Amino acid sequence: MRVKTEEKRDAILAAAADVFKESGFEGASMAEISARIGGSKGTLYAYFKSKEELFVAVTHAVAKKQIEPALETLDQETEDLEATLRVFGEKAVSFLCQESTLQTQRMILAEAGRSDIGRRFHEDGPKLGMQRIAAFMQKQMAAGRLKQADPMLATLQLCALLDCETVRPMMLGLETSISKPRIKRMVGRAVETFLAAYAPH
Structure with missing residues (x-):
């Protein structure tokens, strides 16, 4: 069972902010964001259910x-x-x-x-x-x-x-x-x- 932490959530938000800024919403991908934080897409989806929510x-x-x-x-x-x-x-x-x-x-x-x-x-x-x-x-x-x-x-x-x-x-x-x-x-x-x-x- 994955343990959610505020620190991890903040790291995801920071990485996602960079990706959205660089690629726009349509061009951004959950795979790219998860790669930026050094984790899996599964970890990312544990915090945010969709790219829209993120x-x-x-x-x-x-x-x-x-x-x-x-x-x-x-x-x-x-x-x-x-x-x-x-x-x-x-x-x-x-x-x-x-x-x-x-x-x-x-x-x-x-x-x-x-x-x-x-x-x-x-x-x-x-x-x-x-x-x-x-x-x-x-x-x-x-x-x-x-x-x-x-x-x-x-x-x-x-x-x-x-x-x-x-x-x-x-x-x-x-x-x-x-x-x-x-x-x-x-x-x-x-x-x-x-x-x-x-x-x-």
């Missing part, structure tokens, strides 16, 4: 480390809602505009129509982040800093505003890089637009 685990492991500081911004008590949203937005957009993040998003979109990888990725990653943001929105509504509304809808609309000038152009190759000062200005416009719609009367 890929999603890799993306979440990387994203959690990078997006957590942005989400933690929302956990801090503050009465300056605009400043909090700006800091959150700048941290989140900076991560989402990294080339490695964009590459991962492109792979997920390419595979989403052929498998359930898009749903898996969303359920165990972005959906959880959205729920945390929505909880923050709910708290701000209760405090009277935002007007009463559907907190999840407010979350989706804020994220769309943050995305439209930054992540989307990068995904399409219309932009190859966005400087920190530009991100700051773009996020500022998104937050201003959001607050114009959701500020209490």
Whole structure:
């Protein structure tokens, strides 16, 4: 009976991250990943049942480390809602505009129509982040800093505003890089637009 360890799982994720980065999702193979860790495919499948499951685990492991500081911004008590949203937005957009993040998003979109990888990725990653943001929105509504509304809808609309000038152009190759000062200005416009719609009367 194989004994699973966290150290082994981390080693698999690290090796898989390299293979997916080099070969893309379609070009990557479980055989190549198992060879990188010096084990058998049987060992690999003991931890992850499929290449899709492994890929999603890799993306979440990387994203959690990078997006957590942005989400933690929302956990801090503050009465300056605009400043909090700006800091959150700048941290989140900076991560989402990294080339490695964009590459991962492109792979997920390419595979989403052929498998359930898009749903898996969303359920165990972005959906959880959205729920945390929505909880923050709910708290701000209760405090009277935002007007009463559907907190999840407010979350989706804020994220769309943050995305439209930054992540989307990068995904399409219309932009190859966005400087920190530009991100700051773009996020500022998104937050201003959001607050114009959701500020209490």
